[in-house]
Amino acid sequence: MASNLTMDKARPQSSGDFLDFWHLHREVILVVAICFFSTAYMLYASLPTRRVVKKPLTRPVATAKLAPAKPVTITTEKSELSLEALPQDVVAHEPRRIKGELRKPDATRKASGSDSSRRTQVLVFYSSLTTTTEKIANDFARNLSASLEGDTEHKDIFFSPSVLDLAQIDYDEYFISPPKPTDSTIAVDYFYLFLIPSYNIDTINDNLLEHLQETHHDFRIDTAPLVGLLGYSVFGLGDREGWPTEEEGFCFQAKEVDRWMAKLTGRKRAYPLGMGDKKQDLTNRLGEWSEGVTDVLKLAATTGSLGEGVAGSGDADESDFEYASGDDDDEVVVEESAAPTKKNKKTKSNIDDVEDLGRIMKSNQADSNDSKGRAPIAIDFTTHSKPNAKKAAVQTVKEMVPKNSPTYASLTKQGYSIVGSHSGVKICRWTKSALRGRGSCYKYSFYGIASHQCMETTPSLSCSNKCVFCWRHGTNPVGTTWRWVVDPPEMIFDGVKAGHYQKIKMMRGVPGVRAERFAEAMRIRHCALSLVGEPIFYPHINEFLGMLHAERISSFLVCNAQHPDQLEALKAVTQLYVSIDASNKESLRKIDRPLHRDFWERFQRCLDILREKRFKHRTVFRLTLVKGFNVDDEVEGYAKLVEQGLPCFVEIKGVTYCGTSTSAGAGLSMANVPFYAEVTEFVTALNKKLEELGLDYGIAAEHAHSCCVLIASGRFRVDGKWHTRIDYTRFFELLEERGADGDWKPEDYMGAETPEWATWGNGGFDPRDERVDRKGRKIEAS
Incomplete structure (x- = not known):
C-alpha cells in the first residue's frame, strides 16, 4: 500500500504536478534529448543523399538568329571542362560561373609609367558584305601599325595589329573572356577596335549583337567578363541617303556594339564612338577617330590606364544627370533657401583678410x-x-x-x-x-x-x-x-x-x-x-x-x-x-x-x-x-x-x-x-x-x-x-x-x-541636335 501511494505521488496529476516533475528531472531530460538529436543528425548525414538544385532562370528570348556556336569551355583552377562532356544532371543543376579577371596595374608600371615586360595586342574586328569594310579595316590596321612603329618611344610595347573578320572567328574565344596569349612567358594586354557597317538585312552583325547580349545575361558568366581588356572603341560606317536620320538607323548597329561592349568591359570605352558616311565624310571622320585612338593606345599601353575620368565616365547606360549646381554654364542661378543655422558665439567679428567677408556677411x-x-x-x-x-x-x-x-x-x-x-x-x-x-x-x-x-x-x-x-x-x-x-x-x-x-x-x-x-x-x-x-x-x-x-x-x-x-x-x-x-x-x-x-x-x-x-x-x-x-x-x-x-x-x-x-x-x-x-x-x-x-x-x-x-x-x-x-x-x-x-x-x-x-518665335534649338531630358530620354518637338 505504501508503494502504491509513492507511485501516485510521483505521477503528475495536473499542470502543477507536471512543472514539479520538470524541475525535479530537467537535467536528465536535457541530456537525453541532446544525445538523441546528435545521434539522429550523425545517422542522417552519413546516408547517401542527393542535393536538389532549382532550375536556372530562362534566358531572354532571342531577337535574331544565332550562328552555330561551339561548346562553351568553362575554366576552373584545376582543369577545363566542356559542357558537352559533363553529365546532363550536372550541367542542369551544378552550373559553374565564369568570372572576368580584372588585371591590376603592375606596381612597377604605376611608379615609372611603363612596364617593359608587358606587350599590347590590338585586335581590329570588322564585318563586311561587299568587301568595302574589309579593305578599310586592312588599310586602317596598316596605318595604325606604321604609326605605332614609327614612334620610337612606344614601338617595342606593341605587337602588330591583327585584323579579324567577325564572320570567320569563334565568338567564345574573344567575347566571353579576353584571349590567352600563345606564349605564356609574355604578359599581353588586349585592345579591341571595331569597324561596323550597319545593314537593314540579317547579317553577321545580328549574330554578334545577340552573342554580346546573351553573354551579358548568361547566369553562368559575370556581367562584365571582358573587364580584363585594356580598352575598346567602335567606329560605324553608314550611308545617310539610306538612313535619313540617325534615329532611323544611321550606324545604329555600331551604336549597339558600343553599348554592349561598355557593359561587358565594365565601362572601358577608350575613345568615343565614331561615325562616318561612306559617300560624304568617311575619310575625315575615320582619320579623326584613328588619330584619337592612337593617342589613347599609347597612353594605355604605357600607364595601364585610360586616363583620369569623371563620375559616370564610360557608364554603359545612358544618363545625362549633369545639371547639378556645380556645373557652370555661363549662367546665373538662384539657389534654394536653407533652414537657418545656429550662430557660433565664438565667431570672430574682425576681418583678417578680404576673403573673410563672405564668412562675416553670411x-x-x-x-x-x-x-x-x-x-x-x-x-x-x-x-x-x-x-x-x-x-x-x-x-x-x-x-x-x-x-x-x-x-x-x-x-x-x-x-x-x-x-x-x-x-x-x-x-x-x-x-x-x-x-x-x-x-x-x-x-x-x-x-x-x-x-x-x-x-x-x-x-x-x-x-x-x-x-x-x-x-x-x-x-x-x-x-x-x-x-x-x-x-x-x-x-x-x-x-x-x-x-x-x-x-x-x-x-x-x-x-x-x-x-x-x-x-x-x-x-x-x-x-x-x-x-x-x-x-x-x-x-x-x-x-x-x-x-x-x-x-x-x-x-x-x-x-x-x-x-x-x-x-x-x-x-x-x-x-x-x-x-x-x-x-x-x-x-x-x-x-x-x-x-x-x-x-x-x-x-x-x-x-x-x-x-x-x-x-x-x-x-x-x-x-x-x-x-x-x-x-x-x-x-x-x-x-x-x-x-x-x-x-x-x-x-x-x-x-x-x-x-x-x-x-x-x-x-x-x-x-x-x-x-x-x-x-x-x-x-x-x-x-x-x-x-x-x-x-x-x-x-x-x-x-x-x-x-x-x-x-x-x-x-x-x-x-x-x-x-x-x-x-x-x-x-x-x-x-x-x-x-x-x-x-x-x-x-x-x-x-x-x-x-x-x-530667330524670334522659332525656339532657337539647332535641329541637327537632339534634345533630351535629364535622364537622356528624347524630348519630342511640340
Whole structure:
C-alpha cells in the first residue's frame, strides 16, 4: 500500500504536478534529448543523399538568329571542362560561373609609367558584305601599325595589329573572356577596335549583337567578363541617303556594339564612338577617330590606364544627370533657401583678410535681412584705418587663392582647375551637351559659338560684388582693389588651356560623346571670360587677350560695370558684355550687393564708356531677371539705360534654378525664377518702350531652352534679315591688318544671316541636335 501511494505521488496529476516533475528531472531530460538529436543528425548525414538544385532562370528570348556556336569551355583552377562532356544532371543543376579577371596595374608600371615586360595586342574586328569594310579595316590596321612603329618611344610595347573578320572567328574565344596569349612567358594586354557597317538585312552583325547580349545575361558568366581588356572603341560606317536620320538607323548597329561592349568591359570605352558616311565624310571622320585612338593606345599601353575620368565616365547606360549646381554654364542661378543655422558665439567679428567677408556677411545676414527686405550694407575696404608703418614694412603680398586655403578646396570641389594663384578654368554642362549632340548654349544660336569648342575661364577669381543670384556659393574672394600676387599672363594662358584640355579628355568614356565633336573640342576656338570673379580686374588683361587672339581664339568678356578705368583702357575684344542687373540705384544695391560705396557712379560711368565703344566693340547689355528684385515696374528704367549706353545687343535672361542651399540670407527661392512666358512678356514690353523712345532695336533671336532672348540694334539688320552672328575669320584678319587699336567697327566683321530656327518665335534649338531630358530620354518637338 505504501508503494502504491509513492507511485501516485510521483505521477503528475495536473499542470502543477507536471512543472514539479520538470524541475525535479530537467537535467536528465536535457541530456537525453541532446544525445538523441546528435545521434539522429550523425545517422542522417552519413546516408547517401542527393542535393536538389532549382532550375536556372530562362534566358531572354532571342531577337535574331544565332550562328552555330561551339561548346562553351568553362575554366576552373584545376582543369577545363566542356559542357558537352559533363553529365546532363550536372550541367542542369551544378552550373559553374565564369568570372572576368580584372588585371591590376603592375606596381612597377604605376611608379615609372611603363612596364617593359608587358606587350599590347590590338585586335581590329570588322564585318563586311561587299568587301568595302574589309579593305578599310586592312588599310586602317596598316596605318595604325606604321604609326605605332614609327614612334620610337612606344614601338617595342606593341605587337602588330591583327585584323579579324567577325564572320570567320569563334565568338567564345574573344567575347566571353579576353584571349590567352600563345606564349605564356609574355604578359599581353588586349585592345579591341571595331569597324561596323550597319545593314537593314540579317547579317553577321545580328549574330554578334545577340552573342554580346546573351553573354551579358548568361547566369553562368559575370556581367562584365571582358573587364580584363585594356580598352575598346567602335567606329560605324553608314550611308545617310539610306538612313535619313540617325534615329532611323544611321550606324545604329555600331551604336549597339558600343553599348554592349561598355557593359561587358565594365565601362572601358577608350575613345568615343565614331561615325562616318561612306559617300560624304568617311575619310575625315575615320582619320579623326584613328588619330584619337592612337593617342589613347599609347597612353594605355604605357600607364595601364585610360586616363583620369569623371563620375559616370564610360557608364554603359545612358544618363545625362549633369545639371547639378556645380556645373557652370555661363549662367546665373538662384539657389534654394536653407533652414537657418545656429550662430557660433565664438565667431570672430574682425576681418583678417578680404576673403573673410563672405564668412562675416553670411553670419550677419540673418539679422540684416528683416521683414522689409533691407539690403546688406556695402563694405569699402579703402576706408579702413592705415596700418602701422612697421607692420606694413614687413607685410608680404598674399596669394589670392593659396593652395592650402578653404577657398581653393571649395572651388576645386566644384570642378574648377585653379591656375597659378588667382585664375581658374572649368567646363560647363553645355560643353558636355554639345559633345553628345544634345545642343549648345544660347551663344551658338545668337553668335555661332560652338559650346564644345569654347573655353570658360577667368584670370581673376576675385570680384567686387556679392550678387544674390551668384551660384559660386560665396567661395570666391572679394575686394575693391588688387592687393594680391600678380601671375604673368603667359603662365595663365598656358595653364588654362592645359586645364581645359584635361577636362575635355575626361569626357572620352562618357556614353554618347561623338568622336568628331571630341576631336573638334581639342581645338579651342572661343573663350568666355566670365566664369567666377571679374576678369577685367586682372592688371594684364590686355596682354592676355592678345595671346588669345594670336592663336585665333575669340574673346567674350563679361564685366560688372564697377571698374570704369579698366573698361576704358580695354583694347580689342570680340564681344564685350556688361551685366545690367537693375535699373535704379536701390535695386542695384539690393541685388548686386556691391562693395564700392560709389557703385552707382561707377555704374553710370561704365555705361558712358560703353556708349563711346559701340563703334569699336560689339557691346552687349546682359539683363538677368529675378522675380521680386528687378522685374516688376522696371521696364522703363531699363529702356533709359539702353538709351544711355546704346549697346549693339541686349540679352534678357531669366535666372536659373539651382537646387542647393547657399542663398538663405538673400531670401531667394524657386518663386524668384521667372517662367519663359514671363521673360518673353518682359522682352516684348521692353522692345515696345525702346520704340517709344525712338531707338532702332528689335527682337532678333531666342533660345527658349536657356530662357534667353536677344534684342539687337538695327545696325545688324540687313534687307530685313538679322545678322547677329560673327565672322570670326574676318575679325582676326582685321586685328592682323589694323592692330588692336585700329580703325574698324563691329559691322566690318558681321557674320552671315541668323539661322531661321534661331530667330524670334522659332525656339532657337539647332535641329541637327537632339534634345533630351535629364535622364537622356528624347524630348519630342511640340
